[in-house]
Amino acid sequence: MSKELIFGHQSPDTDAIVAAKALSYLENKLGKDTEAVALGEPNEETKFVLDHFNEPAPRIITKAAPEVDSVMLVDHNEPQQSVSDIADVTVDVVVDHHRISGFETAQPLFYRAEPLGCCSTVIYKMFKENNVEIPAKLAGLMLSAIISDTLLLKSPTTTPTDVAVVKDLAKIADVDYESYGLAMLKAGTNLASKSEKELIDADAKSFEMAGKSVRVAQINTVDLPEVFDRQAALEAAAKAENEAEGYDLFLILATNILDSNSELLVVGAPTEPVEKAFGKTIKNNRLSLPGVVSRKKQVVPQLTDAFNA
Template identity: 60%
Template sequence: MTTLIFGHQNPDTDAVISAMTFAEYQRQLGNTDVEAVALGELNDETKFALDALKLDTPRVVNTVANETDTVMLVDHNEFQQSVADIKDVTIAAVVDHHRIANFTTAAPLFYRAEPIGSTNSVLFNMFKERGFEITPTLAGMMASGLISDTLLLKSPTTTDRDREIFAELKQIADIDLEAFGLNMLKAGTNLAAKTDKELIDGDAKSFEMAGKSVRIGQVNTVDLDEIYARQAELTQAMTDEAKADGYDLFLLVATDILNSNSVGFAVGSDQDKLEAAFNQKFDGNQRLNLPGVVSRKKQVVPQLTAAFEA
């Protein structure tokens, strides 16, 4: 029976590519009956990367227990971010770079997590430790996940190890990774073609904070005015989704990837927690300025969690 490998719901580039990379790692281990899949449609940034690298698109699945009894997770571990029937299958392995929360298993498993910029960075380390082959295409794949999660090494989540890995990947890949990375990031900022729901859900994750259900989405842009022009429609879509899915708080972070600043929009209860977390007040346009904030993992989730638990 094929083991399915996948990242989190609403997959970003690192989630999709790390599933593919980990599948190749398994094959080089001798485990050939594996398949990388995705828990949602691919975004434009990821599509650009796959097209540029001439790679096939993984198929999308909504459930897994109907076709396998064993899965491997990448780029996430929290059950609310995973496939709907995750509790009905055995988790054989996890490779991640996030916090560990709301995660339990009945049986022992392989678990590898490192506090570095991307899951593909963790996987690069694993390939090197085993002496496994990293082809030019695989180097491009790993680099795409690293570029996406670190905003081309500009995010505060970037570590010295990520920079070392990127330098090594540049020596292996047969493309200009700086030019590739910039074009890839820009491909993900084509907001005009997306619906309001696609924008709020495209990179959204759910978190439990002090017993509250908190939804945090993030949209990258090169022009925040594009977001401001749609603020009313976006916040209405957030309100509708929060009511339908039971979110206590829904925060959308709009990030200017050129200037490394963000603005937050929120609906639901506990908005005072947001102001406390970031020591900022919502302005007259109901916008929360987040200067220097680009990373949800490092600059949003920990601060908001602390505010809820205070």
């Protein structure tokens, strides 16, 4: 089997899906046979992006080994975030912008990780390095991924490189990135039609911290009270997932994309590292986190340090 599958993490966000498509296009231009697939359904924001650029959603897989011998990973490296049978295939390539944790291979591989705001920004650099032109539609998709991951360049994960790449991709795609970006982000905040389980599963990642399994979900909104009006039901949904999936702690980060403030809902134990991470006391299972918008930079590192202390 010479074909390779490319995919992002479980509960894929816009970057996980777009980065797979972008890397697949690049690798195919460079002579490989690849297919971009996904490890879950696109969320509402990603559906908006795909519809806007008339791009089909990728095929969804639950296992890779029945189809291919080797795979390429984008936007993740931690095994618990990847395809269920990741141990049964060879990882040839990783392109990422997250921490490296729990990742090892038996064979040498191409590994590209940069501390940028978005995996698609890293892939943009790879296009430039290989002198491969980015088509207008793909530029629009990659632009969308960067807007998503950086909350329209407002997240503290945003770098000058991300800003420059957004402006270049916007020119290629002929898109006013500011007005389009706000419409795109708002499309992902339609919460009323979703169940509590859908809300906590749409953008969630699992992390191992000092032997504990910690699940961190993020819900973007333009109205934090709308989220916490459903607090009891959200807690029940998180508790059910803790019991079903073996998570010790389920954290739900609700983020207001308009004012860049968040509240954290804490379900499970231990809670002491959470309080230590943010220097605050949990009240009514909640913590107020003004100015916090990035799970990657403002939540997971602080939690990891607190658990390991």
